[in-house]
Amino acid sequence: MSFELYYWDGIQGRGEFVRLALEEAAADYIDVARRPDGMAAMMKLLKSRTEPHIPFAPPFLKDGDLIVSHVANILFYLGPKLGLAPKNEPLRFIANGLQLTITDFVAEVHDTHHPLSTNLYYEDQKEAAKQRAADFITHRIPKFMGHFERVLAQNPQGNKHTVGRGLTYVDLSLFQIVEGLRYAFPRATKDIGKRYPALVALHDAIEQRPNIEKYLTSERRLDFNESGIFRHYPELDQDA
Amino acid sequence: MSFELYYWDGIQGRGEFVRLALEEAAADYIDVARRPDGMAAMMKLLKSRTEPHIPFAPPFLKDGDLIVSHVANILFYLGPKLGLAPKNEPLRFIANGLQLTITDFVAEVHDTHHPLSTNLYYEDQKEAAKQRAADFITHRIPKFMGHFERVLAQNPQGNKHTVGRGLTYVDLSLFQIVEGLRYAFPRATKDIGKRYPALVALHDAIEQRPNIEKYLTSERRLDFNESGIFRHYPELDQDA
Incomplete structure (x- = not known):
């Protein structure tokens, strides 16, 4: 089924x-x-x-x-x-913890354009959004991305994957985080390959996986747009 | 250990x-x-x-x-x-889903006093906080509390517990949600017993459990205060 x-x-x-x-x-x-x-x-x-x-x-x-x-x-x-979770059961709770950190980060991405209310249009909370987005770029991107870079660096099984020695759904989600940040904040993420090399290398490896490549070029993969979580509003972007 | x-x-x-x-x-x-x-x-x-x-x-x-x-x-x-999770394994994912809805709600509670940045004091984002808190009281409390009331009403095992027929950690977390909302927003929550009767009945039942009662009157239970998630700022509270 x-x-x-x-x-x-x-x-x-x-x-x-x-x-x-x-x-x-x-x-x-x-x-x-x-x-x-x-x-x-x-x-x-x-x-x-x-x-x-x-x-x-x-x-x-x-x-x-x-x-x-x-x-x-x-x-x-x-x-x-x-087949996208660690085989070792305790490691599944590590993977879940990482995914929940990603969840929190995604909520913060959303709140850069909706800091006051999900019931108001972006245009009606733009000034607050500018403040929140500036804080997000200055403080929150480095905090979260730095954390994931460190997670990769400290993985005892090597820095090709976030948890354990094989691919998990956490790696796939981090691919999406890098994609989304680059779409929404091209200026702020200009140098992320230098700042977070293992994370961006993971992104690049995921992008080349055959099933992912097939998906990304299919009609099933929608483009980013200004109705989603990651939205590109140039006035919210700035150099990091 | x-x-x-x-x-x-x-x-x-x-x-x-x-x-x-x-x-x-x-x-x-x-x-x-x-x-x-x-x-x-x-x-x-x-x-x-x-x-x-x-x-x-x-x-x-x-x-x-x-x-x-x-x-x-x-x-x-x-x-x-x-012994605080459903015995039935699929129901554990139901419990986890409910707990993640609570997690989201807790983040929204936090953002009523910190809508722009966790790096700024409340006093430096008070105007945005007033807007966010008003929206929270008008839209978000009813949405979340109404959901949990409905979860209780639709539980096939009865409305004494959120999932399955026995006590789970989800019930305990909902007790804390009711406690916290009443502390932070006494005006907005004045009538919650009438609006969400099953939820408040669950709260009252948890409060009377012997180990919880013992805990709540012990020194281990700290008072709510204005450094936590649930903060009482009268200027953010209003009648619902």
């Missing part, structure tokens, strides 16, 4: 971290909301008064009757099934 | 969600940073250049050599060991 991924159509957004894992593993999955009537099916589940376990928001994954919500939780669940 | 919890001294903060689980289970644990030289031990781990798996930030839990970071991940790890 296919996995069913539920996420908003039209953006990469948070769903993309799940898609990259499914695509790398060439898993059998349906991107429900991109199908005819898919949005209606997603809204029906979100609003259901009879489902025993309702998700708070997309993305969520349906595997048979089980609905798993939140990116890190979906990846924790899928990782072993897709 | 004792579990070692590492978290900032002086506040309940995010560490409190882990403490409540450890206390309910009467687990053998050390709250490291509250011991003499504990802060130094925590900083040493955070800054270590030799640890194979470094946490991004407190709280983290050390169990032997394994360091597990992020509240939801710690609880996912501890839950089965403490």
